[in-house]
Amino acid sequence: MDGHRVRLAAYPRCDVPALFVDRDGTVIEDPGYIADPDKVRLIAGAAATLRAFHNAGFALILVTNQSGIGRGLYRWSDYEAVAARFRDLLAAEGIAFDAELACAHSPEEGARCGWRKPAPGMIREAADRLDLDLAHSVMAGDKLADLEAGAAAGIPRLVHVGTGHGAAERARVLAWPAPVALTVLADLSLLSPCAS
Numbered sequence: 001m002d003g004h005r006v007r008l009a010a011y012p013r014c015d016v017p018a019l020f021v022d023r024d025g026t027v028i029e030d031p032g033y034i035a036d037p038d039k040v041r042l043i044a045g046a047a048a049t050l051r052a053f054h055n056a057g058f059a060l061i062l063v064t065n066q067s068g069i070g071r072g073l074y075r076w077s078d079y080e081a082v083a084a085r086f087r088d089l090l091a092a093e094g095i096a097f098d099a100e101l102a103c104a105h106s107p108e109e110g111a112r113c114g115w116r117k118p119a120p121g122m123i124r125e126a127a128d129r130l131d132l133d134l135a136h137s138v139m140a141g142d143k144l145a146d147l148e149a150g151a152a153a154g155i156p157r158l159v160h161v162g163t164g165h166g167a168a169e170r171a172r173v174l175a176w177p178a179p180v181a182l183t184v185l186a187d188l189s190l191l192s193p194c195a196s
Contacts, residue, residue: 003070004115005079005102006125012098013059017133019050019193020123020150022141023064025164026188028086030142035074037085043163045189047093054095056193059132062100063122063149069104076104099126117141118148123155140191142166144173147182156180157195163187 024030027050029041050060068074079102090096101122103115115121127134138157139150142164150158158180160166160173173184185191 002076003103003105003109003113005076005100005104006129007083007100008129009096009098012130013057014130015133016057016059017136017138018059018061018098018126018130019053020061020063020126020137020139020155021050021188022117022143022146022164023062023086025142025166026140026146026161027062030164033068033071033073034082035068035078037081040082040085040089042089042093043187043189045187047090047095049188049191050090050095051093053138053193058138058193059098059130060095061123061126061130061132062097063117063126063146064100064102065117065145066102066104067106067116070106070109079104099130101126117143118145118152120149120153123149123153127153138191138193140188143169144176147173147176147178151179158182159191160184161187161191 021027027046031039054060066079105113105116134154137155139155140159142161147158
């Protein structure tokens with residue numbers, strides 16, 4: 001199985017800081033192993049935050065674990081159908097990601113591949129391809145693994161949202177000895193490009 005996917009925009013932003021975001025539970029609702037494009041729903045306020053970061057000069061980078069593929073629950077074609085619907089919803093808001101990276105490995109396989117969060121492989125791959133400024137970037141997600149990946153990649157500003165798995169993960173996140181600045185928010189709509 002080909003375990004990784006990278007999709008770059010036609011003219012991605014390069015040599016700038018980036019907002020790295022998880023997808024399921026952070027930008028879209030997470031019903032669990034989403035494989036049906038009809039179930040794609042943007043989380044309220046997420047699009048506005050993506051737009052604010054874009055307007056502030058950040059690249060927008062999606063980094064998503066998709067272990068449902070590795071577990072045999074759905075296929076890459078299902079992922080692509082969901083991703084297409086996701087892009088359509090964002091396009092209606094005037095937003096597009098500069099890069100989208102996905103890892104399909106199960107947790108057991110992911111420990112070896114280096115891409116599955118909490119490993120930093122997807123972040124580093126995007127940074128290498130687009131010459132991104134990680135030292136001024138932000139990583140946002142609903143799971144501790146998202147934050148650990150950001151920290152391992154050298155991102156200095158980590159944001160945990162309470163949507164998706166966020167509420168269940170919040171205690172683990174707060175107990176984690178974060179090596180850099182950590183902000184906890186109810187949802188992505190509360191995140192600003194300006195560090196507070």
